[in-house]
Amino acid sequence: EHIPYSHTRYPEKDMVKRSREFYELLNMRRSVRFISNEQVPKDVIDNVIRAAGLSLLVGSLAVLSTVGAETLKAETIGQLFSEISFTPSRTNWVKEYLDTAPVLILIFKQVHGFAANGKKKVHYYNEISVSISCGILLAALQNAGLVTVTTTPLNCGPRLRVLLGRPSNEKLLMLLPVGYPSKEATVPDLKRKPLEQIMVTV
């Protein structure tokens, strides 16, 4: 039941370099709300989903892609999206990206599972666990040169779930429009909190 763990150990110099480069990569990440309608390579989306899926114990991902799915997206879901409301504090963001983004990733949490005998099985910390996968998804997208914005649609989760044929133990947690940034994309001029404000070392 237990197997040896196989580990890749890098020389110290490489560890420092890799960790610095990863920091620099993520330091360029921003939530982008202006997404071009240009198609993105399918292989890239597949790999990004695979990377996030590895840690997805108690959730699922729905990938809506306009590649070959224009009809569903434009007609059925488009209607629904026009009714979406988002996080209370951020309702005034333009939601144009829902129409333009070539790919939408919907992340569901599984609030419970089923034991072999059909009984409900509690999924401890399902929301935390699925959110962790979302963090890995954000890193994977940034690494591939794609942009997104994490959004939390408040009201149309149940209808999207049914529309996508997901089972009733799943709840929509997040919706990520994915693509290239549009040419004139802007971002809020926010400053990150300085490290001293978020970190204490003991």
Next chain:
Amino acid sequence: EHIPYSHTRYPEKDMVKRSREFYELLNMRRSVRFISNEQVPKDVIDNVIRAAGLSLLVGSLAVLSTVGAETLKAETIGQLFSEISFTPSRTNWVKEYLDTAPVLILIFKQVHGFAANGKKKVHYYNEISVSISCGILLAALQNAGLVTVTTTPLNCGPRLRVLLGRPSNEKLLMLLPVGYPSKEATVPDLKRKPLEQIMVTV
């Protein structure tokens, strides 16, 4: 208030390659519960924390390091840790890593903030948001060649918070022991869910 977003776009071939390599890197990640007491380079920990901190809007990180802090860890916190209980389903894991790991990262969520006038300010989705940062932390650690296991200490959050001097609007969410795997480290022989089981494409 809004500034142009500066984007790095890679050629398609590079995007595919980068996304595949990122997947392969994360495919090697496992939760490791056997951690060596060998010291890890401080610069690597700093970079990993920085990377995760970038997306940490409503949380904080406490880094307990035995580098120069043996006394606090061994005496004060060691006692506390001996009383920790974890996720209900997983209480029987050996918790030796709490004593051996050279670095412990404690992740706090800020359940609310304070407005300029001193009034409480709700932090929407603080748990999701901080968990996303934890996902980025896991990716950063894996990228640097370090191991960890995400744990959720149930009972001693309040005492650890006070001990670490964190304010009362913070709650301990996760605890990650970090280091190199010990020589005989094993992992459960679990199979990842196949992609079809976690993903639907529309």
